[in-house]
Amino acid sequence: MSWIATPRSMHMAQPLALRSGAVLPEYTLAYETYGTLNAARDNAVLICHALNASHHVAGCYADAHGAPTPRSQGWWDNMVGPGKPVDTDRFFVIGVNNLGSCFGSSGPTTAGPSGEPWGADFPVVTVEDWVQAQAALLDALGIEQLAAVMGGSLGGMQALSWAVQYPQRVRHAVVVASAPNLTAENIAFNEVARRAIVTDPDFHDGHYRRHGVLPRRGLRIARMIGHITYLSDDVMNTKFGRSLRPLAQQGAEALARELYRYTTHDVEFEIESYLRYQGDKFAEYFDANTYLLITRALDYFDPAREHGGDLARALAPAQANFLVVSFSTDWRFAPARSQDMVRALLQNRRQVSYAEIDAPHGHDAFLLDDARYHALVRHYFAQQVQA
Amino acid sequence: MSDMATHQAIAALVPQGAHVLDLGCGDGALLAHLMRARGCTGYGVEIDDTKVQACVQRGVPVLQLNLDAGLHMFDDQSFDVVLQIDTLQNLRNAEVMLQETVRVGRLGVLAFPNFAHWPNRWQVMRGRMPVTRHLPYEWYNTPNIRVATYADFVKLVRRTGLHVVDSFGLHDGRVRRHWPNAQASTAVFCVRR
Numbered sequence: 001m002s003w004i005a006t007p008r009s010m011h012m013a014q015p016l017a018l019r020s021g022a023v024l025p026e027y028t029l030a031y032e033t034y035g036t037l038n039a040a041r042d043n044a045v046l047i048c049h050a051l052n053a054s055h056h057v058a059g060c061y062a063d064a065h066g067a068p069t070p071r072s073q074g075w076w077d078n079m080v081g082p083g084k085p086v087d088t089d090r091f092f093v094i095g096v097n098n099l100g101s102c103f104g105s106s107g108p109t110t111a112g113p114s115g116e117p118w119g120a121d122f123p124v125v126t127v128e129d130w131v132q133a134q135a136a137l138l139d140a141l142g143i144e145q146l147a148a149v150m151g152g153s154l155g156g157m158q159a160l161s162w163a164v165q166y167p168q169r170v171r172h173a174v175v176v177a178s179a180p181n182l183t184a185e186n187i188a189f190n191e192v193a194r195r196a197i198v199t200d201p202d203f204h205d206g207h208y209r210r211h212g213v214l215p216r217r218g219l220r221i222a223r224m225i226g227h228i229t230y231l232s233d234d235v236m237n238t239k240f241g242r243s244l245r246p247l248a249q250q251g252a253e254a255l256a257r258e259l260y261r262y263t264t265h266d267v268e269f270e271i272e273s274y275l276r277y278q279g280d281k282f283a284e285y286f287d288a289n290t291y292l293l294i295t296r297a298l299d300y301f302d303p304a305r306e307h308g309g310d311l312a313r314a315l316a317p318a319q320a321n322f323l324v325v326s327f328s329t330d331w332r333f334a335p336a337r338s339q340d341m342v343r344a345l346l347q348n349r350r351q352v353s354y355a356e357i358d359a360p361h362g363h364d365a366f367l368l369d370d371a372r373y374h375a376l377v378r379h380y381f382a383q384q385v386q387a
Numbered sequence: 388m389s390d391m392a393t394h395q396a397i398a399a400l401v402p403q404g405a406h407v408l409d410l411g412c413g414d415g416a417l418l419a420h421l422m423r424a425r426g427c428t429g430y431g432v433e434i435d436d437t438k439v440q441a442c443v444q445r446g447v448p449v450l451q452l453n454l455d456a457g458l459h460m461f462d463d464q465s466f467d468v469v470l471q472i473d474t475l476q477n478l479r480n481a482e483v484m485l486q487e488t489v490r491v492g493r494l495g496v497l498a499f500p501n502f503a504h505w506p507n508r509w510q511v512m513r514g515r516m517p518v519t520r521h522l523p524y525e526w527y528n529t530p531n532i533r534v535a536t537y538a539d540f541v542k543l544v545r546r547t548g549l550h551v552v553d554s555f556g557l558h559d560g561r562v563r564r565h566w567p568n569a570q571a572s573t574a575v576f577c578v579r580r
Contacts, residue, residue, distance in 0.1 A: 323443075339452075339460060342450060346430070346460065346461065346462075346465070347462060347465075349406070349428070351428075351448050352430070352448055353439075353443055354451055355436075355439055355443075355449075355451045356451050356452075357436075358436070372436045372440070375440055376439070376440055376443055379440055379443045380443050383445070383446055384443070384446055
């Protein structure tokens with residue numbers, strides 16, 4: 001059932017000191033809320049987003065007549081909403097667009113101090129900075145303590161960071177398909193994506209808007225690489241296998257015999273067609289500088305670093321109870337990395353539950369419908385997260 | 388075997404306020420009982436999706452792990468008690484798991500079906516693998532891949548150099564200390580390094 005979500009934004013006049021040493025003198029955060037904050041103001045759940053998502057977690061946007069716009073559902077609409085695993089009939093759910101993103105919060109596409117868009121000059125932001133900005137928004141909304149903070153992938157890193165940075169403000173942290181830091185291979189994927197963007201002739205050192213162009217080629221390739229790593233080998237083979245792409249001009253006879261066309265330039269396999277489509281779509285709505293900033297935030301996240309690599313010591317301040325979830329075929333944020341977090345939480349005797357969902361969909365699984373996964377989150381919120 | 392009386396007999400072996408790891412915790416009923424009645428803390432370990440959900444529903448912290456992959460997740464002596472209730476017989480390497488149990492826990496409490504219980508002996512004498520109320524499986528569908536007797540376990544414990552703090556049989560929820568190898572459907576061992 002579709003319901004209407006309304007985007008809001010809050011201007012924050014207090015400067016934000018960033019990990020890099022830079023200071024944002026003022027900034028804006030785009031956010032949405034669903035459900036009702038109770039009288040005790042203790043039923044708030046913060047949902048943190050990953051690379052390309054936004055504050056639009058659930059619900060649909062209204063069209064001019066107030067009816068739901070088709071295909072405008074939020075990115076975690078199957079998880080959050082009335083009667084959903086994170087039930088907005090019980091909880092007051094908040095989605096925030098992170099700083100440096102391109103969906104309404106201050107970032108490369110919004111106006112900087114000069115009045116021009118920040119472009120490449122937007123400061124480098126970290127997971128810790130995002131959490132600090134989210135905390136400032138909660139202050140403004142009059143929410144002292146979260147019933148839960150929840151996120152998948154990069155969003156899970158924010159949930160973990162919340163539990164460490166603001167131990168008194170988080171009762172539960174739900175960390176899905178995430179990791180306590182990126183492995184070298186994972187940073188390597190990000191670097192290839194970034195190189196694709198910055199070597200696009202239309203990139204112009206990140207000031208492409210001044211030149212009236214967009215580095216779409218780079219963004220497309222970045223997205224194609226990303227997509228490969230979000231799927232599993234199994235699901236790619238099931239979905240596409242070695243299927244050839246039928247072309248209109250191809251004769252029925254050739255199709256029937258599935259002949260190769262012996263071309264190096266054109267799309268031959270279905271998987272190529274799928275990746276190109278995803279790349280094209282992404283390049284139309286996502287900002288290249290944002291892609292660079294957010295992948296960098298992923299690379300930099302490493303709470304154990306300040307503690308000589310000891311994750312247990314890094315997580316020692318956390319007071320929250322944890323639910324950690326991984327997916328068996330997720331090789332970008334593998335179950336072993338979730339287990340690293342669980343082990344560190346065990347060493348601190350934190351209350352933690354961990355589930356490894358046997359799902360074929362790779363990293364993407366955290367966004368998809370899976371009865372076991374959703375039942376688990378539903379039970380956790382219903383039984384353990386007190387509203 | 389996971390009836391209330393058995394739970395109570397096993398719970399009696401767990402000190403008040405102990406930090407407990409329950410390997411193969413099922414739906415978390417025993418751990419929930421220990422947390423409620425004896426002020427214990429800790430975690431269950433379970434591989435089955437439905438049982439993991441049941442634990443979460445009960446509010447019992449549960450870790451979905453495959454015990455055949457070992458206990459590398461857990462530090463040496465990080466628990467007061469490690470429970471293996473009705474679990475040992477489902478694991479590929481029972482000897483390694485026994486040693487891991489006392490590495491991770493100061494005290495290991497193990498309970499498993501005793502194949503030398505007299506109704507089982509009787510069935511084997513008649514030329515058939517035992518199928519009873521306590522062992523309801525046929526040989527071709529049983530999850531019990533390591534079948535042992537009370538007496539077999541005494542031998543294994545001796546071989547691994549562990550100390551038996553206490554051991555007894557359980558049958559119909561009652562402790563059997565007299566001739567447990569024949570009188571009890573369940574063997575219970577309390578061991579430490």
